[in-house]
Amino acid sequence: MRCIVAVVALSAFLPVLAYADSPIKQVSFQPQVKGLGCLKPETIAMIKDLTDRIGPIQITSTCGGRHAKRSQHYSGKAIDFRPLATTPRKAAAVAKTLDNIGGVGTYSNGLVHVDVGDLQISWYGHKRAKRRYAYNR
Helix, strand or coil: CHHHHHHHHHHCCHHHHHHHCCCCCCEEECCCCCCCCCCCHHHHHHHHHHHHHHCCEEEEECCCCCCCCCCHHHHCCEEEEEECCCCHHHHHHHHHCCCCCCCEEECCCCCEEEECCCCCEEEECCCCCCCEEEECC
16 A cells, blocks of 8 residues: 555656756656667757747657668657647647758657758658658748
C-alpha cells in the first residue's frame, strides 16, 4: 500500500522531472529519448525558436531509433515531437515559417517531424502510406 501511495505522490512531479534535463524549459521527453546531447547546435536553436512560438513539446525521437537510410535524425539535425499546447497541423504551419527550418512532416499519429537539413520540403503520412510532398517557399 505504501508503494502505491509513493508512486501516486511522485507522479505529480513527473512532468517537472521530464523538463529537468532540458536546457529549453518547454521541452519534455519520452522515456526512450536520452536528451538533446546528440543534436547539432542549429537543431537546438530551432527547438528554442519553435517552443517560443507554439509552447511546450514532448520530443519522441532525436538521433536514436529507426529512421530512413538518409534521415536527418542520424546526423543530429532532426526531431520528432508531439505539440502539447496546439494541434500538430498548427505546429507544422508555424515550423514552416521559421528561418532555420528544412523539412517539416506530420504523421497520422499526431507527431510532427522538423529538421534543419538543406532541403526544404514538407509531407504528411507514414512510410507505408501514400505520401504527399510539397517544397517549402
